[in-house]
Amino acid sequence: MTRRLLALWRETVANLIARPATTTSAIVLLSTLFLLVFVNEHNTSATAADYADQLRHDGMFVYVIQASTGAALNATDCVSLNQLDGVDAAIAMAGPVNAHLYAEAGPVIPVWFTTGPLAQFTANLAAHPGTHPKPTTGAIDVDSNIGRIGDQRVVGLSFPTGTTTPTLVDVDIVDLSPLGDGLAGNALIPAPRQAPQPSVCLITTADDSRDAIATAAALAFPKTDGFSQRWALSNAERFEDGRTRFETRPSLVTWLAATIIVCVLFAMYARLRRNDLAVYAANGLRPGKVATIGTLEILIVNFIATAIAAAAATIMVHTNHTSGLPVQAASAALARVCIATALVAAPVVALMRPRSIIDALKDR
């Protein structure tokens, strides 16, 4: 049994080697197709991910509750929203108070006094490298021109209290643009004891919790009590969110389309090999084993094409230093198409098997 299987394997390999042009063409064609699936899925996923990042940057997930004149916004109520599922971080803000940067003669910078997990809040604003949560004391917008995003600085702030010595504050340099253009160049620092009354509650939400958080916030800070609510990104509800765009990207079915194309290629290959397979059948090889030779030929070609495509994809990923979701999505698509094409090889060969050995032998 093993000897006969080994003989089939040897025949298959010998057939592939005996027709180098056909074999090489098939491998090149398949590996190119597989690689195209990978690249297409990578690029489409990257575009969707960029779109999601842009939405996040524009304030898609920042909910703003403001107290109108006369309404009292309690910082504790705002910060208690951190207990809700779907809230990444909630902070209360008071201000702004104009302070001088570095010294009394330094540039004026609006400073907001915050209550709540500020570092966590700023880290959630945008998916920028370097903005990881850190036990820090404050944040300052990158437009203040004192450093780059992710840098840490100790800055001196001179408040208009009459003291001449600047208050030294540790700050992360972050991008506050998701909160709106009005906060360009502003600083957020933890509120001192004598801070003004908060007027704004800001919440960053998880991607899939926007509606739930908006509803909860509306209950906690009702309009009838003088509060207004909105997303930092105007008309955010009209935008397709990044996750939906990613999950409904048309390239999701590219692997399926590629599999169908490969099925056609396999059928053409099996048609090309019809005569030789009929020779095996005429010489007494049982139909199952004839099909095994045809299937093995295709599977070997498919396997080599898969290996080449995977190697090329790996090189591309390392060369371009790409990573994350697009690479995962592209790898999944590549795996899908490679597995699916391997699975369809046997059915295609069976479907294309000659009904008449004599006809197949004459069909040169």
Next chain:
Amino acid sequence: MTASGLGYRLPTGRTLFEHVELRLDPGDAIAISGPSGTGKSTLLWLLGNLLTPTAGRVDISADHPQPYAWVLQGLNVLSARTLLDNSALCNTIDGVPPRVARTRATEAVDALGLTSLARTRLRNVSGGELQRATVARALASTRPVILADEPTNQLDRDNARLVMELLDNERHHNRVVVIVTHDTAALPSTIRRAELTPGGLVE
């Protein structure tokens, strides 16, 4: 091998032949001739189970899982493979160890005067050489029945005689040999002869 009441009707409705009776024992060789279009090749395919008869039956008792070795007018080759690979094919299919299959194939190739072409791919050989290649495969195998369809129609007289003699010689190895041919002049006198007519085989 026995054929009893064997007949074949084409899908068009035309009956090629009927009432063919044939009995062949180990060591028998028969040459079947007849005018073109009488169905000689079809009869061979019926005997070799490549086609299903529309009348009658073919019975064979052999202890070999695959009893037939074919010589099929140059159609029956793996053209991208070498002469030696093709000659060893039946043995490969029968699970004969590769070295033994190779040795038998080499002997058959040598016997047919094709030694210099042993490692040549069959797509690069002439029609006559291709025909001898299919004969080499039948000779190299140990299957009990050789079915040869016009094994000499592209060969010169000397090669035709050589092929016929080699096939006839297989009788001495207790094999059954059935040859369909127009070339009765090349047949050794020791081979039984029969003519296929629409009404059956006439010996």
